[in-house]
Amino acid sequence: MSWLPLTLLVLGAVLLAEALLARYEVMVYTAGWRTPTGELPQDMPYARGADPDRPPDAYVVYLDGIGKRQPRDTRDGGQLVKALIAGAPELRVLGQVQPYSPLAAPLLNRPVWAWLRHHIGLLLFLHNVMQIFVAADHRYRPLYNRAVGAQIADQLRHAGYRPDSGIPVVLLSYSGGAQVATGAVEELHTRLRAPLLLITIGGFHNGANDLSRAEHLHQLTSAGDRIERVGTWIFPQRWRLFHRSGWNRAHRAGKITVHRLDPATHLGRRSYISPKAWLPDGRSHLDHTTDTVIALIRAQRGGGPSPGVAGRDRPAL
Incomplete structure (x- = not known):
């Protein structure tokens, strides 16, 4: 057997196994066989930024892309979260949510995945990719949305959020995190009755989730x-x-606004959160993205017009 058929056979087997494992976790959650854990590492706070003894202007929940494997890691080493905290000290920011685990279980805390990290690191990303497609599957989507929405609500409560307080909750998502963010809206509204603002950065999502409860x-x-x-x-x-x-109902309701961050790319040295790519005005791509996010949150809080609007969204096709 030549190497190509063998490679395809192995890849097919891996994809099948990943698809089954991804569905298994959401079914385990739904059946109540395992309880999601909301505990964080001992030295990790539930939120950073504004003084926990005073109500912040908003709570920001950052839902990272497929590289998220444990509470601490992010694709950019936490630079976006740090920049948000430095640029907007009135916000409380949560960066620990596990968007690709209905059980809120970090991959790197599982012995098998710890081994895979050192031997076949690509599978860690493949696992999270499959979770996105499970979250988008109409058979599992309501279950997945409920599970991760509940996880986010629990983390917000630990961070000091009080239901019915009227303090906005901002779901800031990168790439596949947008699938989770749009899916969490209904559960968060039910549990917290909070004003919800969504900001997607290079959002990869299926557009099926109901956004009527989002501001x-x-x-x-x-x-x-x-x-x-x-x-x-x-x-x-x-x-x-x-x-x-x-997605299209939200578009017709005027709830979706596009902001261009050209010439940023999704990944690499010119990505939205790169500190090494520069704009003509002297700002890095990371600075540009951070400034835009902060301005949008402050405009929403103040009830003013959103800055930098380049036009309403137009769905493809």
Whole structure:
């Protein structure tokens, strides 16, 4: 057998195993066989930023892309979260939520995954990719949304959030984190009755989730982001033809606004959160993204117009 058929056979087996494992976790949660854990490492706070003894202007929950494997890690080493805290000390920021685990279980705390990290690191990313597609699958989506929405609500309560307080909750998501953010809206509204603002950065999601309980969704995108563009092609609910999808209903209600962060890319040295790529005005891509996010949150809190609006979203096709 040549190497190509063998490689395809192994890859197919791995994908099948990952698909089954991804579904297994959400079913275990639904059946109540395991209870999600909300505990964090001893030296890790539930939120950083504004003084916990005083109500912040908003709580920001950062839902990272597929590289998220444990409470501490992010694709950029936490630079975006740090920049938000430094630029907007009135916010409380949570960066520890596990968006790709209905059981809130970090991958690196599991013995098998600890071994895989050192031997086949790509599988860690593949696991989270499969979780995105489980979260988008109409058979599992309500269960997944409920599980991760409950996880976010619990983390917010630990961070000091009080239901019915009227303090906004901002779901700031990167890439596949947008699937989780849009799915968590209904559960968060039920549990916290909080004003919900969504900000997606290169959002990769299927457009099926109901956004009627969200105040607004700001889509940060770029012409150089090919991965986000793929999401608008492969998910029919993002197409204009499917006018009853959650995404298109929100669009018609005027709840979606696009903000261009050209020439940023989805990944690499010119990504949205790169501190090493520079704009003509002297800001890095990280600075540009951080400034935009902070301005949007402050505008929403103050009831003023959103800055830098480049036009309403137009679904593909």
